[in-house]
Amino acid sequence: MLPNSHLETSTRLCGAPVALRPGYAHVRMHTCREMVVDAHGLVHGGFVFGQADYAAMLAVNDPNVVLGAAQTRFLAPVPCGAVLDAEATVRGSVGRKRHVSVTVHHNDRAVFEGEFTCFVLNHHILTPPP
Numbered sequence: 001m002l003p004n005s006h007l008e009t010s011t012r013l014c015g016a017p018v019a020l021r022p023g024y025a026h027v028r029m030h031t032c033r034e035m036v037v038d039a040h041g042l043v044h045g046g047f048v049f050g051q052a053d054y055a056a057m058l059a060v061n062d063p064n065v066v067l068g069a070a071q072t073r074f075l076a077p078v079p080c081g082a083v084l085d086a087e088a089t090v091r092g093s094v095g096r097k098r099h100v101s102v103t104v105h106h107n108d109r110a111v112f113e114g115e116f117t118c119f120v121l122n123h124h125i126l127t128p129p130p
Helices: 045-060
Strands: 016-021 024-030 065-074 083-094 097-106 109-120
Touching (some): 024 045, 045 065, 045 109, 083 109
Antiparallel strands (some): 016 024, 065 109, 083 097
8 A cells, every 4th residue: 555645754753654555554754863852862853753743644545635733752861873663554534534553662661642533624724725
């Protein structure tokens, strides 16, 4: 299955798809120096969130999917150089709304969990309705 959403996402800053099937996405990201916030090499959580968001969008895999809300927990710090694996699964669908669960792991340890509420629109969010 090929990506049908977020086709111009930076794989360097959000990760790259490893596996994709209906309702599921696995995205891997190699953290880099640009993501670091201090002399200890701590990766900013915004990059981990971005990877999780990208995985959620790919799990829905519609060209007009957008994020509406997210409930997240950062579970552990991420050091520079870590390889992160985000797995997203669509847990439910009501009309245009999709509920997606995402977990991000470094090695076998969860570093992030989130519940994302996504919406599939009839048109791209930046274009006027037909």
